[in-house]
Amino acid sequence: MNDMRPVERSVDTKEIKFECSDVQVYYGATHAIKDVNVTLEDKTVTAFIGPSGCGKSTFLRCLNRMNDTIDICRVTGNLLLDGEDIYDKRVDPVQLRAKVGMVFQKPNPFPKSIYDNIAYGPRIHGLAKNKAELDEIVEKSLRRGAIWDEVKDRLDAPGTGLSGGQQQRLCIARAIATEPEVLLMDEPCSALDPIATAQVEELIDELRENYSVVIVTHSMQQAARVSQKTAFFHLGNLVEFGETGKIFTNPRDPRTESYITGRIG
């Protein structure tokens, strides 16, 4: 099953960001991720697709060790970020997570003001020298998160009083405010209307210039639009991984094919 890493990548091989091999994840006795091997490139958008419950979020959360916070969750295998094993004892998950930011599947704004939600990351990482700079970061992040116009008049209102889609964009803005090198986005557009979705996709495209982005999505169209690489998960297995174009036009695995063509997304 894990025999399909298509090596024939286009000539411009990019630097490798993440190199994962033999990754296994267990929730107690449940084997949620089985034997996954995958390499994620820098300055690339990688899309994770697959049916609900197949392990996309689980694998995504491995990449910045968010699974550490779940008691029953156990991760084995090698996950190298820039060649360094992120599960090494010497690695400080805090630093890792500053580097590898995350947008969660369920929007989880802090019970603070919108401003503080965004300013939280820059503050703890000391990204702003003064209030003016911080204001700037907040505004910029909210703009990039395509939510500035809706909230600019109520930056002091609590982030929890926003609509579902607004909360999601707030969380995106919050994640990019810390300027991570890798951004993991778990269904970032699930609650967004087409216009906002397009804006977020634009953002992702823009981020790709400098960083790498991993995005979980259920929308095949979205995956096709924004990603260069796509990984298809099924029942905890990484069934197929490769150039997005190829996966969508010419999938190798029958499961991939049936998923993609099965129904319209």
Added chain:
Amino acid sequence: MNDMRPVERSVDTKEIKFECSDVQVYYGATHAIKDVNVTLEDKTVTAFIGPSGCGKSTFLRCLNRMNDTIDICRVTGNLLLDGEDIYDKRVDPVQLRAKVGMVFQKPNPFPKSIYDNIAYGPRIHGLAKNKAELDEIVEKSLRRGAIWDEVKDRLDAPGTGLSGGQQQRLCIARAIATEPEVLLMDEPCSALDPIATAQVEELIDELRENYSVVIVTHSMQQAARVSQKTAFFHLGNLVEFGETGKIFTNPRDPRTESYITGRIG
């Protein structure tokens, strides 16, 4: 891919389920729903569409008085369900909500077992005479919610330990387990893969036989596929309401048109 199934259903007027006039909703000083007039028919699927933050969820929550639980939220206007004002003092919101079920935008399973999550509604409404019947209801609901196969082996596991999409389906299953006459679904498929989405859409279609369904969605395709009527909200206003086919093919309001044609969903 995005074939909008043109819906040319017969013009036979159905019974009216909800009749709303002059509905206003305020969150403190924010005017979130402005002057909405709309009639929802029985045995019909109505889709609410509109950009994020336009008030879809807010209006939806008016229909079963879930807004009562938000302190700062104030609703005025007439909302008649089967000709009875649901905001009348004599109306028992409990009975109303048993009649008008709801699937929330953010999945919110109870921190109980999967079984108990589903069985809760039937239990409090006395829908099962005995354990066997209850088991049956649970299984049926989970099947209709397209999640039975994934959870049948772990009905005793907590509902909070499911993946995002699974939680969403669990919540759908929980809502239909009580057999409401009207089902309000706030983006029920946002975290679902195409296959699961299709199954849920099938469910909605099936529900339409007997009940009326209101669904909030960001996917124009989905709206086109499942709904007979569509309402387009914008900045708290109900801009346009009518036959889905008409709205999508021939919108009257320029705002509707620009939203629909603006970008692909």
Added chain:
Amino acid sequence: MPVLWIVLAVLGLGLIGFYVGRMRALGSAGGDTRQLHSLPNYYGWHAFMLTAVPALLVLAAWLLVAPNWIENTVGAGIPEATIAESGSRSLVMAEVRRAAGALDMAVQQGLMDAATSHDIDANLSDVTERLKETGAIITSDVTQPVLQAAQLYRNLSAISALWMSVAVLVLATAGFAVAVLRSDKDFRARNTVESGIKIILILASTIAILTTVGIVMSMLFETGNFFEKYPWQHFFFGTKWAPDFRGDSELGMLPLLWGTLYISFVALAVAVPIGLFAAIYLSEYAGPKLRAVAKPMIEILAGIPTIVYGLFALITVGPIVRDWFAAPLGLGNSTNSVMTAGLVMGIMLIPFVSSLSDDIINAVPQAMRDGSFGLGATHSETIKQVVLPAALPGIVGAVLLAASRAIGETMIVVMGAGAAAAQFQAGLGAVVNPFEAMTTVTVKIVSQLTGDTDFASPETLVAFALGLTLFVITLGLNVLALYIVRKYREQYE
């Protein structure tokens, strides 16, 4: 014990009501629970409630009122002369009750038949002797008026008991009937039962109010007496506390108030950080095993009688504070000090802060933490900036509880900080020096109330004034706390 039987009968009827109500409702729906407005059990509870609650309420009321009524009726019939002889009506009544009890016993033991017991005459027969035979305690001779009263007492009691049974049972049956008749599929049983429960909830919350009213009322009168004897200006603004047996004491409350605030402050300065950090550690860092052990252990600290802490302060902490801190620093050489009491009280208060905060912190949803971790925050940053603000209302509640306890504590203060009020006349240095002996309002409330001064003198009555003043002051502090919580509260989700 007929009352017990009545209660059992009512409860039994209620139980039957439960099943009948349930059955009837089900029956009206043809056995299909879906046709019912509410779950079948609600119909059952409704019937039970209607059967039992009013009946038992009447029973309780009867039991409260009837004895008084009987006493009054019987008491009214006793000749003035008899009362004058015994000193008071209530004392005669005690005799009457005792005689009535003895008559009952005599009949029970067969020493006297029922008829005799009714018309026996104290002047003719040796009633006292015969009653003493029963083993009942008869303290003096049973006189004719007392005997007659006793007989009347027995009669009325019997009649009252009879009517009580009748009334209660009739009411229960009526309730039963109404409930059963109402048990129809369209009847809103759940709403009715829930309204009933809601009334109970409301009643429960009024108890807190009534307690306050009771406290204020029970102190207001004596406080008034105090201010009649002692000028209020001196009490509120006096800077010297020096009660004196000969009267003309100086009872200024400022030194006590200062002592209260100072000692409580030190205690909280110990308890809040330690308690909060312990709570954070236990809920955020500790493994389940450590938590399972450490939390209940720390809770034991709240249950150790304060006298133990007092002795600990007096014998261990006091000398340490004096010899290691106060004396070397030249700040005094008393074993009694604000510091000593504060430290020891702080230890006692740790569980008040830690246990409650721990539960509240634990209740903050994991998603909040995840959000913060995902941004690269450290655990402590997450706690400080996300978890604690979200848990703030609960934590403030816990701290308030600890502060309340600090204000109300006596034993530790007496043994740790002494019984002498702060010495305002000795200058500011003595007042702010934490190694100086001081005492609190509560200590003085207790000591003036349990002391040897004339109970109608200002020296004793001042306890009530102190209590009421403290009450008002803490009320103010609580209003402030509520305001702060409102301002900074962060509601998740």
Added chain:
Amino acid sequence: MTDATANAAPAPKQGKHAGSLFDADARTKKRNAAETRFRAYGLTAVGIGVAALIMLMTSILGQGLPAFNQTFITLDVYLDEAKLDKNGTRDIEAIKKVSTFGYAPLIKNAMAAKVDELGISFETFGVSGKDAEAMISKEAAAQLRRFVIAHPDRIGDTVEFEFLASGRIDGYYKGRVSMESAEKDSNVTPGQLQLADALKEGGALSTHFNWGFITMADASENRPEAAGIGVAMLGSLYMMIIVLCLALPIGVAASIYLEEFAPKNWITDLIEVNISNLAAVPSIVFGILGLAIFINYAGLPQSAPVVGGLVLTLMTLPTIIISTRASLKSVPPSIRDAALGVGASKMQSVFHHVLPLAAPGILTGTIIGLAQALGETAPLMLIGMVAFVREFPSAPPEGFFDPASALPVQVYNWTTRADPAFVERASGAIIVLLIFLLCMNFLAIVLRRRFERRW
């Protein structure tokens, strides 16, 4: 730019978080140090709490455990008919006429007989017969009298009794009294101690576990060895039953109403402030209230557990209400929404979902409230429970109305008594009180662990 491996030269990166993951940058180091410190504070705090407990426990146990042991002297007492039943009629009323003072000589004689039997004499130790009698508790006479009244037929026989040794003799075997201290002590002489040693040698004196400490009532100041905590334990038990049965349901009910049902307005604000304020009312004020309402107004008896229980209930309520409300507040609103959404009534959503989730906090409040109530003395002072009570209250429900004392009262009483033998008993009583507390808490702790969860 090939495969980046662990030894690849760290390429200069432009990101804000550049650098190897293995070596933390300065800021991270600083933050990590803060983290470590924070964690250390937490551990220290737990450590302080536990250390304080251990310290207090060691001292309590060290002082209190001896209370469970007691020294006894076994004597054969000749029940002299001439003293106990002069007429020889065995009429119980006549026998009752002989007071405990009349029994003292019998004990004195028995002591002398015992000394003879062991082949020693008072003179060797320089003690008189009266001194020797004083080595036996004053309780002995009462014990003897009770026996004789229960068995009048035994008059004239010689019966073996195990009497309590007096407090000082007992103290000698517990290290409280020494030969040196006895020199200065007006209540015991070194001779008596030596005689005691001789008796021990002869098997007439032994120290063993003393059930009496747990089952007997308090005793007066001049017989500390006979003092037990039976009445106090029953009193505390009765009061705790009342407190638990009233405070928990009322407290939870009140909290539910205030937190979930009451409209949010100034009245509820007032109630909220008012309840926190009640927590700050000194406990003795609750005693004033109890005296005024329950005794003077409602006419309930004095010194009765029912009044004590009611007063402590009022005192505990604020603690339970505050903690319950805090826990109810911390349940996420989405849970309530979920329940309401499937058509549960507000009441159902509260009782089925919110309350179980708030249970840990409620139980904590209950534990702390009960602990406080169990250890409280001051309010009991005004309602007559800080008292010397010898009679056991009967079984509930009547027993709720009988005079009783309470464990903390017993502790307090004993610590104020002159005879140092009471100090150990006070600590012993504290041990019992803590065991009591642990038993009460155990259930709560088990329950709490069942309900604890994170979501």
Added chain:
Amino acid sequence: AAARDNVQVAGSSTVLPYASIVAEAFGENFDFPTPVVESGGSSAGLKRFCEGVGENTIDIANASRKIKDSEIQACAEAGVKDIIEVRIGYDGIVFASQTNGPAFTALEPADIFNALSDKVLVDGAIVENPYQQWADFNADLPAVDIIAFPPGTKHGTREVFEEKVVLAGCEATGAFEAIMAKNGGDKKAAEKACISLRTDGKAVDIDGDYTETLARIDANPNGVGIFGLAFYENNTDKLKVATMGDVMPSTESIATGEYPVSRPLFFYIKKAHIGVIPGLKEYAQFFVADEIAGPDGPLAAYGLVSDPELAATQTAVEAEEVMGGM
């Protein structure tokens, strides 16, 4: 409500030990239940005593002082008219230090006054108390820092201490005269000035019990505490008693009046309750019986200074003589 069948006693904590010894023996030797004896202070006891007559009020109030006229009046207003006063004996008050602390012999009231009063007479002038050590004003006393633990202002003992020791010392040293002279002959003010104790930490009020005083002396090797005689008698191995004017405090020396510092102890009975509350009179009689309260009885053995006029008391109780000479 069933009738109460036990005697209820409340009041002074000083009388409590005696009352409990009597109650215990009473319960053992009579068929009546053992009386319930509460402590809580003379004042609190009398207050409850004066709340009225009836079963839910107490029958007897113990007091370590005589009932005040104002209290009698308050009693009468509440219907408690006939009160029987019973004096059971005297409580001696002694000064004592640690066994290995300083020894005080032949302590005079003047010494106590000089050591503890706020203002003392030095060279004919009234000044703030300058003394740091006992030897500073009396070379016969030990040269150790002054620190004393008098009972707090709530205790009746404090009153006796003030009246019979401090005030007496004030007069003896001539300070009283000097103060009078200074303030223009205001006797009351002078007395008040005399008895106010210094506040520089050398006189530490004890609101608790003698056990607390004992603990404080343990923690302060130079401390002098003020104790009841009974407490001292039970702790002779821990305390070194100070003699007053060379008289050793003992039940005998106090009974004879040689040792000056003592106070009478009382209990008060509601006459109206006699004949209603079973055992009430019997208890009172038993209390003052020779075998109990006499010089050889258990009370004296415990430290009560028995009343030389006990016989008169016995007759008074027998005859139920009430106060106010009825």
